[in-house]
Amino acid sequence: MKFPVEQILNLPDMKVLDFQELVGEEIIITIEKSVNYSTCPDCGKITHSIHQNHWRMIHDLPWNKKSVLLKINRRQFKCHKCKKVFSEKLDFVDKNKGYTKRLATDIVQQVLNSNIRSVAKRNGLSDEEVESMVKKQVSQILNINLSQVKKLGIDEISLVKGQGNYLAVLVDLDTHKPIEIVQSRRIEDIREILVSWGSEVLNKIEEVSIDLWSPYKNLVEELMPNAHVTADRFHVMKQVNDELDTMRKTEKKAATSLENQSEKKRILEALNKSKYSLLKNEESLNEKQKEKLKSVQDVSPRLAKMHALKEEFRDIFETTQSWGDSILKLLDWMYDALSYFPKSIGTIVRWFGEIVGYFDGRTTSGTVEGINNKLKLIKRLGYGFRNFSNFRLRSLLNWHFTINSP
Numbered sequence: 001m002k003f004p005v006e007q008i009l010n011l012p013d014m015k016v017l018d019f020q021e022l023v024g025e026e027i028i029i030t031i032e033k034s035v036n037y038s039t040c041p042d043c044g045k046i047t048h049s050i051h052q053n054h055w056r057m058i059h060d061l062p063w064n065k066k067s068v069l070l071k072i073n074r075r076q077f078k079c080h081k082c083k084k085v086f087s088e089k090l091d092f093v094d095k096n097k098g099y100t101k102r103l104a105t106d107i108v109q110q111v112l113n114s115n116i117r118s119v120a121k122r123n124g125l126s127d128e129e130v131e132s133m134v135k136k137q138v139s140q141i142l143n144i145n146l147s148q149v150k151k152l153g154i155d156e157i158s159l160v161k162g163q164g165n166y167l168a169v170l171v172d173l174d175t176h177k178p179i180e181i182v183q184s185r186r187i188e189d190i191r192e193i194l195v196s197w198g199s200e201v202l203n204k205i206e207e208v209s210i211d212l213w214s215p216y217k218n219l220v221e222e223l224m225p226n227a228h229v230t231a232d233r234f235h236v237m238k239q240v241n242d243e244l245d246t247m248r249k250t251e252k253k254a255a256t257s258l259e260n261q262s263e264k265k266r267i268l269e270a271l272n273k274s275k276y277s278l279l280k281n282e283e284s285l286n287e288k289q290k291e292k293l294k295s296v297q298d299v300s301p302r303l304a305k306m307h308a309l310k311e312e313f314r315d316i317f318e319t320t321q322s323w324g325d326s327i328l329k330l331l332d333w334m335y336d337a338l339s340y341f342p343k344s345i346g347t348i349v350r351w352f353g354e355i356v357g358y359f360d361g362r363t364t365s366g367t368v369e370g371i372n373n374k375l376k377l378i379k380r381l382g383y384g385f386r387n388f389s390n391f392r393l394r395s396l397l398n399w400h401f402t403i404n405s406p
């Protein structure tokens with residue numbers, strides 16, 4: 001049976017000159033372009049004059065678990081018109097690289113499911129070679145997406161719980177993909193990244209959804225003249241939930257100092273482990289959680305009222321369709337909630353324009369939760385990435401890697 005070397009190679013422009021299978025080791029395929037001419041890159045004239053043969057070895061996709069090396073003759077031609085010598089173009093390998101483009105694509109995909117060190121080991125490459133493949137992929141994809149960005153989300157996440165170390169994540173809210181990961185949430189660092197996008201990109205941004213932090217707002221106003229700032233609804237909701245939870249703790253503390261022991265026991269039993277039932281969306285509670293909520297409502301009229309207000313507030317965000325309605329509903333809610341949620345209402349007053357602005361386009365970075373979880377996973381898997389810049393590249397690849405095979 002003839003060995004299917006052309007099939008393995010699958011490079012129709014190339015002809016096979018020689019083929020060696022070293023037992024238990026690797027396959028070496030010697031190839032060169034099948035045509036005997038080339039086109040001068042300067043003047044476009046065709047020449048048949050081979051000036052020099054130039055042999056090199058490059059890694060290709062493995063076959064049947066064996067490494068494949070291509071021994072390639074990249075010929076130099078001489079153009080008679082310009083009297084210049086040039087190397088012929090081979091479209092399956094980048095200049096000065098020791099591997100084919102398709103191998104790089106495959107390696108990057110492997111890295112997405114594993115880590116650099118083990119992929120390098122498995123494929124007989126160095127860590128540096130694998131890193132360089134990953135970096136190249138990132139540099140090819142990033143520019144494409146920036147010019148399309150109309151709605152931007154700025155969010156911050158902490159990869160290691162309780163350690164601080166916040167990163168800022170910039171999200172394209174139309175595609176729901178992160179487009180940049182910034183080493184810190186410091187305004188100077190975020191500004192530097194945004195400025196590097198250039199004013200053409202920044203001028204096209206129409207809306208920026210942020211959490212309730214005024215330095216972000218100032219930055220948007222400074223750099224993106226055509227963008228309006230909206231408050232991310234999940235951050236607004238979080239204010240209300242946090243204030244409800246603080247009251248739950250206060251009520252619990254008050255109960256522990258009660259003189260009447262049976263009353264104390266009754267209230268503490270009801271409030272114990274009630275956080276979830278109080279904060280979670282009411283319609284999503286299971287039977288047991290509903291009972292818990294009922295017992296909290298029985299012992300604490302204040303928590304019962306605050307819970308009802310919290311649900312009303314959420315309902316405004318869920319159901320209100322117009323900007324005008326949202327203003328009326330929020331004002332009504334604030335009037336009812338004034339003595340229960342003073343802190344949240346203070347925030348809502350300060351950010352009223354941005355919160356109401358949400359109802360215009362209903363833009364939210366609600367997907368950021370999913371993005372954060374993925375980033376944490378990458379951080380855990382990311383051994384072999386020695387620093388932040390590699391973590392960043394690896395992360396962006398996760399969302400932006402597309403295979404450009406012919």
Ligand SMILES: [Zn+2]
Nearest residue numbers: 040043079082
């Ligand atoms: Zn020429």
